[in-house]
Amino acid sequence: MDFSFGDEDEVFRGEARAWLAGHLTGEFAAAAGRGGPGGEHEAVAARRAWERELGAGGWIGLGWDGLGCDGGGGPGPYGGHGPYGNRRATLTQQVVWAEEYTRLRAPGRVGHIGENLLAPTLIAYGDEAQRRRFLPGIARGEELWCQGYSEPGAGSDLAGVRTAAVREGGTYRISGQKIWTSLAQDADWCFVLARTERGSLRHRGLSFLLVPMDQPGRIEVRPIRQMSGTAEFSEVFFDGATARAEHVLGGEGNGWMVAMGLLALERGVSTLAQQIGFAEELSRVLRTALDTGAAADPVLRDRLVRQWAELRVMRWNALRTLGGSVDSGAPSVAKLLWGGWHRRLGELAVQVRGAAATAGPYDWAEVRPYELDEEQRLFLFTRADTIYGGSDEIQRNIIAERVLGLPRESR
Incomplete structure (x- = not known):
């Protein structure tokens, strides 16, 4: 399939990049790269302020289908609007925004559950009063979910x-x-x-x-x-x-219908931005492997190459999923792919360091118990990747029953 970025997308990319660069200053610059998975405890106050900054700039709710504007050039009745004011961002522009956000290491979002999960669910299943009550607070970055x-x-x-x-x-x-x-x-x-x-x-x-x-x-x-x-x-x-x-x-x-509709929204444009973060983590692991000499081990070298190749496959699968209609098992396939991949990367992150990975950093001037470096945290946190958001076993059951038509598991 053709999923290339057009001229309008590149103009949008320049605007997104310029806005982020111009606003990632002061406390927001200090919070850059903080607050991702495994680090949600970091810089919470600054990230909450950053959420309001995004809302004031019109960067929340770009993908809220049909509700992003009033048709006359201003914010819509629910408060969401794109940087162009009178239209929501296209799918490719949403991908561009997610990519630039990740590349510039903007602070980890504290409002992503409201924007990316609840808001589209409100749009699909909510009534007018519910939309008017809750969407503006999310769009302004003022109410967290x-x-x-x-x-x-x-x-x-x-x-x-x-x-x-x-x-x-x-x-x-x-x-x-x-x-x-x-x-x-x-x-x-x-x-x-x-x-x-x-x-x-x-x-x-x-x-x-x-x-x-x-x-x-x-x-x-x-x-x-x-x-x-x-x-x-x-x-x-x-x-x-x-x-x-x-x-x-x-x-x-x-509730079951609404809950299942929401879960189908968990894996969309954000998956591609997630993979940019994965690529940066993989690059760090590769540099470590070269520095420690672990890359000379043919087994480890093969695993590193496989990680790189699998990341490319995940990207193309995500693009295919976003590009048109796909079967009902696509979200489960995506979860299986990235969950297992990220967990294996965590294992590689400590293996390429050898025995040094078992020792934590220690500051003799200030005792700070249980301080971990990035690779150690990556290893420990990714143990949960194949569990949260629906375990691998559940994802395989969904594919077996809903896609392959196999008998349901006995209960």
Whole structure:
């Protein structure tokens, strides 16, 4: 397929690059390259301010289909607009923006869950009042979101959620626990998949609730310390937390449909930007292999070449997926590809360093326990890549059942 960038795309690239270069100054320059996977705890205040900077510049919501403008040259009724004012960015321009953002090492986004997951879901399933209430805050970078899906007994098997929401007049009372909730400690809102029909099983009787996080005594967030030393994931406990009845997205009992629609949005344009970050990590590993002499080992050299080749394949697969209609298993294939690739890269990052990879940096003037360098953090954090976002086993089941038509797994 032809997925080349045209003249308008290159003009857009120049504008994006110039805007980023002109605004990545001061505290934002200090936060450059910080806050990515495994580093969500870094420079949170600066990154939250950066989110508002992006919103003021019109760089949030470029891909909000049909809702990016009012048709007359100004911001649309929901607050989102592209840098051209009167139109949203094309698909190729969205890719250009994501690529330039990553290349210039702009701060890790704290608003990506709201912009890339909730907003398109609101556009697809929400009513007019819901769109008007929530999209402007996301577009301005003022309201941050987290995702309340996984539970201790319902991770990859999402249909097993037990968090309950009971209707009381114009509100729902929510009780239960969510886990592995990214950015929960910083979020203003959480979209929660909860069981609103007493006695319902599996995917029936679920609803998709928009829940404010500022409810002291009713919502408790407990960060989970990981083996990498960071704590960007949290447990979230709901003890009678409330959500307004008009903030049920897609209608009561339709939560499974909405949740599945949202999950299909997790792997899109951002996948290509993610791969630029992967390429930079691979380049670091290659330089280390040359510096340490590990590249002379034919086995390690073969693995490094394979990593490079697989990254190219992932790019072309992502472009193919974005370029037109694809089968329902494409998101699962993409997740399997990048999850396994990134985990193997983490293993290579420590193998090419040899025994030195087992020792942490130590500052004799200031004792800082459990400080890791980039390669060590990469190795530890990527152990989770084949688990979060749907484990490899779940992805293979989806491909087997929905694409290949094999018998469903017995439950």
